Amino acid sequence: MSTPPPGLTRDQIAERAAQDIADGSYVNLGIGMPELIAQYVPEGREIVLHTENGLLGMGPAPAPDAVDPELINAGKKPVTANPGASYFHHADSFAMVRGGHLDLCVLGAMEVASNGDLANWSTGQSDAIPAVGGAMDLVSGVRVVRVMTTHCTRDGTPKLVEKCSYPLTGAGVVSRVYTDLAVVDVTPQGFAVMEIAPGWSFDEVAARTDAPLRDARPGVVA
Amino acid sequence: MSTPPPGLTRDQIAERAAQDIADGSYVNLGIGMPELIAQYVPEGREIVLHTENGLLGMGPAPAPDAVDPELINAGKKPVTANPGASYFHHADSFAMVRGGHLDLCVLGAMEVASNGDLANWSTGQSDAIPAVGGAMDLVSGVRVVRVMTTHCTRDGTPKLVEKCSYPLTGAGVVSRVYTDLAVVDVTPQGFAVMEIAPGWSFDEVAARTDAPLRDARPGVVA
Amino acid sequence: MIDKRVASAAEAVAEIADGETVMIGGFGEAGSPIELVHALIDQGASGLTVISNNAGNGQVGLAALIRCGQVAKIVGSYPRSSNSTVFADVYRAGRIELELVPQGTLAERIRAGGAGIPAFFTPTGAATELADGKEQRFFDGVPHVLEHALRADWALIKAAAADRHGNLLFNKTARNFGPIMAMAARTTVVQAASVGAPGSLDPETVATPGIFVNRVVQIADPAQEFDLVAQGAHYP
Amino acid sequence: MIDKRVASAAEAVAEIADGETVMIGGFGEAGSPIELVHALIDQGASGLTVISNNAGNGQVGLAALIRCGQVAKIVGSYPRSSNSTVFADVYRAGRIELELVPQGTLAERIRAGGAGIPAFFTPTGAATELADGKEQRFFDGVPHVLEHALRADWALIKAAAADRHGNLLFNKTARNFGPIMAMAARTTVVQAASVGAPGSLDPETVATPGIFVNRVVQIADPAQEFDLVAQGAHYP
Numbered sequence: 001m002s003t004p005p006p007g008l009t010r011d012q013i014a015e016r017a018a019q020d021i022a023d024g025s026y027v028n029l030g031i032g033m034p035e036l037i038a039q040y041v042p043e044g045r046e047i048v049l050h051t052e053n054g055l056l057g058m059g060p061a062p063a064p065d066a067v068d069p070e071l072i073n074a075g076k077k078p079v080t081a082n083p084g085a086s087y088f089h090h091a092d093s094f095a096m097v098r099g100g101h102l103d104l105c106v107l108g109a110m111e112v113a114s115n116g117d118l119a120n121w122s123t124g125q126s127d128a129i130p131a132v133g134g135a136m137d138l139v140s141g142v143r144v145v146r147v148m149t150t151h152c153t154r155d156g157t158p159k160l161v162e163k164c165s166y167p168l169t170g171a172g173v174v175s176r177v178y179t180d181l182a183v184v185d186v187t188p189q190g191f192a193v194m195e196i197a198p199g200w201s202f203d204e205v206a207a208r209t210d211a212p213l214r215d216a217r218p219g220v221v222a
Numbered sequence: 223m224s225t226p227p228p229g230l231t232r233d234q235i236a237e238r239a240a241q242d243i244a245d246g247s248y249v250n251l252g253i254g255m256p257e258l259i260a261q262y263v264p265e266g267r268e269i270v271l272h273t274e275n276g277l278l279g280m281g282p283a284p285a286p287d288a289v290d291p292e293l294i295n296a297g298k299k300p301v302t303a304n305p306g307a308s309y310f311h312h313a314d315s316f317a318m319v320r321g322g323h324l325d326l327c328v329l330g331a332m333e334v335a336s337n338g339d340l341a342n343w344s345t346g347q348s349d350a351i352p353a354v355g356g357a358m359d360l361v362s363g364v365r366v367v368r369v370m371t372t373h374c375t376r377d378g379t380p381k382l383v384e385k386c387s388y389p390l391t392g393a394g395v396v397s398r399v400y401t402d403l404a405v406v407d408v409t410p411q412g413f414a415v416m417e418i419a420p421g422w423s424f425d426e427v428a429a430r431t432d433a434p435l436r437d438a439r440p441g442v443v444a
Numbered sequence: 445m446i447d448k449r450v451a452s453a454a455e456a457v458a459e460i461a462d463g464e465t466v467m468i469g470g471f472g473e474a475g476s477p478i479e480l481v482h483a484l485i486d487q488g489a490s491g492l493t494v495i496s497n498n499a500g501n502g503q504v505g506l507a508a509l510i511r512c513g514q515v516a517k518i519v520g521s522y523p524r525s526s527n528s529t530v531f532a533d534v535y536r537a538g539r540i541e542l543e544l545v546p547q548g549t550l551a552e553r554i555r556a557g558g559a560g561i562p563a564f565f566t567p568t569g570a571a572t573e574l575a576d577g578k579e580q581r582f583f584d585g586v587p588h589v590l591e592h593a594l595r596a597d598w599a600l601i602k603a604a605a606a607d608r609h610g611n612l613l614f615n616k617t618a619r620n621f622g623p624i625m626a627m628a629a630r631t632t633v634v635q636a637a638s639v640g641a642p643g644s645l646d647p648e649t650v651a652t653p654g655i656f657v658n659r660v661v662q663i664a665d666p667a668q669e670f671d672l673v674a675q676g677a678h679y680p
Numbered sequence: 681m682i683d684k685r686v687a688s689a690a691e692a693v694a695e696i697a698d699g700e701t702v703m704i705g706g707f708g709e710a711g712s713p714i715e716l717v718h719a720l721i722d723q724g725a726s727g728l729t730v731i732s733n734n735a736g737n738g739q740v741g742l743a744a745l746i747r748c749g750q751v752a753k754i755v756g757s758y759p760r761s762s763n764s765t766v767f768a769d770v771y772r773a774g775r776i777e778l779e780l781v782p783q784g785t786l787a788e789r790i791r792a793g794g795a796g797i798p799a800f801f802t803p804t805g806a807a808t809e810l811a812d813g814k815e816q817r818f819f820d821g822v823p824h825v826l827e828h829a830l831r832a833d834w835a836l837i838k839a840a841a842a843d844r845h846g847n848l849l850f851n852k853t854a855r856n857f858g859p860i861m862a863m864a865a866r867t868t869v870v871q872a873a874s875v876g877a878p879g880s881l882d883p884e885t886v887a888t889p890g891i892f893v894n895r896v897v898q899i900a901d902p903a904q905e906f907d908l909v910a911q912g913a914h915y916p
Contacts, residue, residue, distance in 0.1 A: 024446045026655050046445045048609070048655070052783065053707045054853045055643075057609075058651045068904030069709060076708035084446075084609040084642025086650035087852055089859040089887070090707075090733075091791035098804060099561030099627060101655050129768050130780045131760040132810065137784030138780035140803040141560050173808040199840030222644075248891050257609065268681045270845070270891070274547065275471045276617045278889045279845075279878075290471060291670030297466035298472035306682075306845040306878025307617055308886035311623040311651070311747045312471075312497075313555035315550030320568060320796030323891050351532050352544045353524040359548030362567040363796050393571040427686060444863075552797070561788070562819035564800035583798035602703040613884070648849070 004200040007151065007180030015040040016195075017148050017178040021047055028052065028097070028138055030107035030120075031075035034148045037098040037106055047086070050102055052134040054093050057085030067173065074134065097134065098141035105142040107135065109149040109177070111164040113170055116174045116189040121167035132169075139170030150198060151179035151208055158210035160184060179206050185216065192216035227421035228374065229402030237262040238417075239328055239370050239400040243269055245392065250274065250319070251343075252329035253297035254318050258369045269355075270306070270350030272324055274356040276315050279307030283313055296356065302398060303408060319356065320363035326362040329357065331371040331399070333386040336412040336433040338396045340369065341388035373401035373430055380432035382406060414438035447658045448610045449639060456633045456661045462600055463516075463549035466508055467554070467594075467625040468496040469601035473669040474574035475618035477602040477635050480661070481505045482679055484600070486631045495554070495596055496549060497621060498530035499523035502673030508680070510534055519594065521547035527621045527673055546574065547589055551624060558627020558656070566591055599629030602666065603652070606636035607643070610657025611650045619651060626656040635663040684846045684896045685875060692869045692897045693748035696725045696834055697840070699752075702788070703861040704732040704742055704868040705837035706805075707812045711854035713838040713871050716897070720836070726750045731790070731832055733783060733857060735759035735767035738909030744916070746770055755830065757783040761907055782810065784900055785827055787860060792861020793829035794892070802827055835865030838902065842872035843879070846893025847886045855887060858872040871899040 008016065014036035021027060021037075023045040029035050038060070041047055047105045049058040051073040056072060059080035067078040081087075096102060111119040113200055121132045139145050152158050160177065160213045176194075182205050183195040196205055200222075206213045228347060229302045230238065236258035243249060244260075245267040251257050262284070263269055271280040274297040281302035283403040289300040294310075303309075318324060320383050340361055361367050369402045382399065399406045404427050405417040418427055422444075428435045450456045457480060460466065466484070470476035485508055494515050500507025507530040509515055523531045523542060545553065546568045556564055569575050570587035579590040599624040604615040613635060614622055621680045626632045639662045686692045693716060696702065696848070706712035721744055730751050735902045736743025745751055754776060759767045770776045781789065792800055805811050806823035806894040817825040837858040840851040848870060850858055862868045875898045908915075 039479075043445075048446065050655070051666055051853075053710070054856050056655055057647070068852065069904045070711065071852040072708055072710050073853075076710075081643070081852070084607055084611060084645075084654065085647040086611055086653040087647050087850070087855055088650075088653060090783070090787035090857050091860045092653075094787050095555075095559035095627060096653070096655055098784055098788075098802065099558050101558075101627075127772060129760045129771060130778065131758040131783050132780055133758040134783035136782040136808060137804045140806070141784075149853050168808045174842065202473060246450060266681075270682065272891070273617075275474070276620050278891055279883070290616065291668045292475065293616040294472060295473050295617075298474075303616070303883055304878070306843055306847060306890065307882075307883040308847055308889040309619055309883050310613075310889060311619050311887075312547070312551035312621050313624045314889075316551050317791075317795035317863060318889070318891055320552075321549055321565065321794050322796060323794075323863070351524045351535060352542065353522040354544055354546050355522040356547040358546040358572060358574065359568045362570070363548075390572045459817070552795070559788070561800050561802060561823060564731060564792070564797050566797060616884075646885075648852075648887075649882075651884075 004204050008199045010036060013148055013180055016183065017197050018042065021104060025103040026050060026101065028102055028105040028142060030105065030112050032108045033047055034106040034108060035075065048198060050096060052093050052097060054088050054090060055081060057082045088181060094137055096171065097137045099142055100141055102142040104144045104146065105138045106146045106148050109147045109159060110166050111159055111161050112147050112174050112177050113164045114186065116172040116186040118169045118174050119164040120169050122167045124167050134170045139173040144175055145173045146176045146178065147174050148178045151181040158208055158209055160209045162211040181208065224378045226426050229360050229419045232258060235290060235370055235400050235402055238405065239265065243326060246324065248324040248363060250324055253329065254330045256328040257297065258331060272318060274315050274319060276312060277303060277307060278311050279304045293422040316359050319359045322363055322365055324364040326366045326368065327360045328368045328370050329360065331369045331381060332388050333381055334385050334396050334399050335383055335386045336408065338394040338408040339386050340391045340396050341386040342391050344389045346389050357391045359397040366397055367395045369396050371399065371401055373403040380430055382431045382433055384433040403430065411436060445530055447608050449608060450659050450661055453479045453661050454636065456480065456659045457483045457487055457592050460487065460665065463491040464597040465493040466493065467599040467629055469597040469620065469622045469625050471620040472499050473501050473673060475602050475622060476669040477600045477619050478505050478667045479663045480600040480635050481509055481631060483593050484595050485509055485512055485680060488631055491516045493519065494662045495519040495594060497521050497550065498525065501525055501528050501669055503678040504672045505669050507613040507670060509520045510540065513559060517541040517543065519543040519545060521545055521550050523553060530592060535560060544574065553591055553594040555624045556623060557595040561593060563590055563592045580645040589595050594628060596629045597631065599625040599632040603614050603634050605638045605645065607640045607645050609642050610654030610660055611645050612636065612652035612657065613645060614648065623652045627653050631658045632656055633659045635661050637664055637666060683844050684893060686895050686897055687899050689715045689871065690722065692716065692895045693719045693723055696720060696723065697723050699727040700728040700833040701731065703832040703835040703865055704730055705836050705856065705858045705861050706866050707733050707856040709737050709909060711838050712905040713836045714741050714903045714905050715899045716836040716869060716871050719746055721745055721748055721916060727752045728859050729753040729755065731755040731830060733757050733786065734761065737764050737905055740908045741905050746776065749879055751776060753777040753779065755779040755781060757781055779899040780810065782793055789827055789830040790864045791860045793831040794860060795827060798826045805828060805856050814903060832865045833867065835861040835868040837861055839868050839870050839872040841874045841881065842870060842896045843876045843881050845878050846890030846896055847881050848872065848888035848893065849881060849885065850887050859888045862888050867894045870890055871896045871902060873900060873902060904916060
């Protein structure tokens with residue numbers, strides 16, 4: 001088969017993920033790639049970003065001369081607060097998370113299984129420093145959990161798998177995955193491809209996925 | 223035996239109970255008679271009153287023309303807030319109670335048993351309207367629970383008993399009782415009389431108590 | 445755009461359906477969302493389960509809702525009132541069910557409902573008849589009971605100030621159950637004396653973040669239940 | 681008279697004893713009670729169990745406390761740091777124990793410790809290896825784990841403003857664990873940039889009521905851990 005073109009850039013994935021966020025949503029964006037999504041919320045939609053360290057209504061990064069070291073996000077980077085923001089302590093913040101008050105979170109992933117299992121906190125390696133943060137809370141409490149990730153690791157190993165090999169963050173929690181190659185839904189029948197990156201074929205995406213894929217693109221008869 | 227003089231007035235009982243409140247204490251005073259205690263805190267001692275509906279630093283009743291219907295105590299009466307006060311919601315208020323943060327509460331009683339059991343919420347009568355409020359929370363969480371009450375009911379029935387006949391508020395919770403006739407401690411050996419009202423004898427108090435009494439007054443050899 | 449304002453109390457409570465569970469804020473007469481409760485009386489939903497610390501005062505608000513026969517069950521801690529016989533009369537007539545809960549347990553069960561905690565152990569009420577039939581367990585030698593979260597279809601609460609996002613400030617001890625009921629209901633309806641633009645409230649002082657609020661009705665000059673009861677007012 | 685002020689950070693932490701449990705506020709570099717932690721380093725108590733979301737940054741604060749060998753165990757959610765290898769080095773050398781807790785469970789366990797709730801069920805972490813060995817139970821068909829309260833001998837936290845009674849205000853996301861740790865310790869020590877008379881703080885906006893606070897030290901111009909780490913500062 002011919003070599004496909006490059007997949008979507010990180011910004012393009014973020015832009016695609018942002019299109020699915022409804023006006024008025026309360027959203028938590030995971031540390032790293034998912035943070036980019038905030039920059040692509042379509043014009044005319046107002047969303048409220050939650051950062052689990054204690055801020056609802058998070059705004060963009062401040063100008064370098066306006067950094068307040070006591071106003072940071074969960075990734076420990078300086079941020080701002082939008083009009084209508086509020087500050088609260090950690091127990092209240094995770095009451096929002098665990099209590100089902102957030103509409104959506106978009107997290108990074110090491111692996112997503114075709115039953116919706118997510119692994120994104122530990123490689124299980126004995127010399128790694130264990131660290132979990134708020135990921136398990138988010139996946140168990142937020143109404144809709146999506147993932148934004150590269151389709152494969154840097155060495156080409158698929159991240160969409162039949163069964164996670166890394167320790168789980170949560171079981172059966174992911175409903176949709178945005179990658180550089182495709183938009184993939186988790187369904188009762190496993191992974192369903194909803195969209196494919198320009199220049200890529202279903203078979204090329206399937207070859208880079210370690211689980212059965214169903215072609216569910218609108219207009220495509222599988 | 224000769225008829226003893228009247229016992230202490232409600233104000234005198236309150237004054238006596240107030241003397242045992244240490245400077246700097248956080249205190250909850252039950253609805254009714256115990257509320258009087260606030261008026262008799264000895265000069266030079268600063269105490270902070272908690273009212274479980276959501277105020278720490280409760281002050282005295284306001285002037286009639288300064289009543290705010292949204293500033294009330296647990297007895298639903300208008301109060302004021304002292305400098306250093308704070309308002310909070312009910313879950314935070316009872317976190318203070320249940321979490322052991324209050325030094326002392328003084329409650330009313332229908333019965334106190336010699337093992338410290340307290341009954342003060344229900345007569346168990348089938349036509350009564352059941353109501354418990356915060357009493358059970360207070361007795362299970364506050365470090366020291368004392369009682370202020372008349373020694374007997376209006377019809378002369380003793381309130382200090384060997385075993386409560388009414389439904390319990392809490393088991394083994396009361397450590398000291400202030401009445402119009404005596405100050406009585408609850409000890410591992412049962413009730414111990416620490417002080418007696420002027421003009422009253424130990425035997426006269428014992429005759430109005432429905433449990434064994436030990437005379438533990440300083441200087442008295444039992 | 446996030447705009448949780450609705451035009452009237454009637455509109456805010458229009459969808460409350462027969463048989464649903466409604467949390468109603470307030471402690472005694474402080475913090476009662478009188479205008480919302482009266483709108484619920486006008487609306488007529490019946491067979492309601494009401495979660496509220498008390499059972500109303502005088503002949504207005506929750507007492508009137510009960511008198512109108514709309515409440516099948518009360519979950520609360522202190523339904524006795526020195527200024528109303530409405531609950532007592534209906535209860536003695538066997539026309540209302542009561543689940544009596546210690547006040548702190550009531551608050552914690554509501555907070556748990558809002559925080560995604562389905563159940564917790566508490567020492568409150570252990571070794572009393574209110575623990576009968578409940579799972580018990582000892583921690584550090586002290587008996588505790590397992591208590592379950594409370595949630596509701598609706599919460600009706602009163603705030604002093606709000607913004608378009610539903611952020612809330614309360615007034616003094618009228619705060620009482622407002623913030624936790626807002627967390628524990630599927631749809632939280634707030635009456636607020638003022639409703640400003642986002643940014644009108646200091647983010648450090650917001651007592652209820654807007655994420656917990658669904659609808660805000662401005663009632664610029666709310667009646668005080670305290671005053672209505674003192675005046676002998678009767679609703680409807 | 682209630683006066684919780686103490687003259688210095690050294691005096692405030694003087695009684696912390698070997699083997700005790702210390703909660704340390706802060707998330708990342710925001711809200712770190714740097715001056716209190718440095719006083720604890722000077723004081724020298726060892727064998728401590730530290731409850732803190734992270735495990736320190738750079739070579740100051742909690743990272744320095746660990747480097748000095750004073751910490752036997754960390755209870756936290758995210759001890760990795762992009763700007764410090766202190767914890768990683770000590771952990772790989774087998775010289776520190778780690779109890780890893782999901783961040784929301786950590787917060788809820790601390791809040792439970794302060795609220796007199798010995799244990800609660802949470803869905804977080806169920807069906808993961810962090811639930812291994814824990815009691816599990818289904819609610820509404822969803823697996824939950826039983827988590828136990830966390831308490832401590834000491835809490836060291838940072839506030840923006842305090843009064844003589846120990847009422848506290850915080851600054852933005854530096855609030856993080858401060859209010860709940862204050863509830864869960866036998867002795868809560870606060871460093872605050874300003875300490876006023878009772879009445880200097882608006883009672884509607886107090887984030888931590890003074891009942892949860894035992895000692896207040898004024899540190900008028902506190903160092904920001906963020907700045908110290910950026911400067912490559914090293915303590916002691």
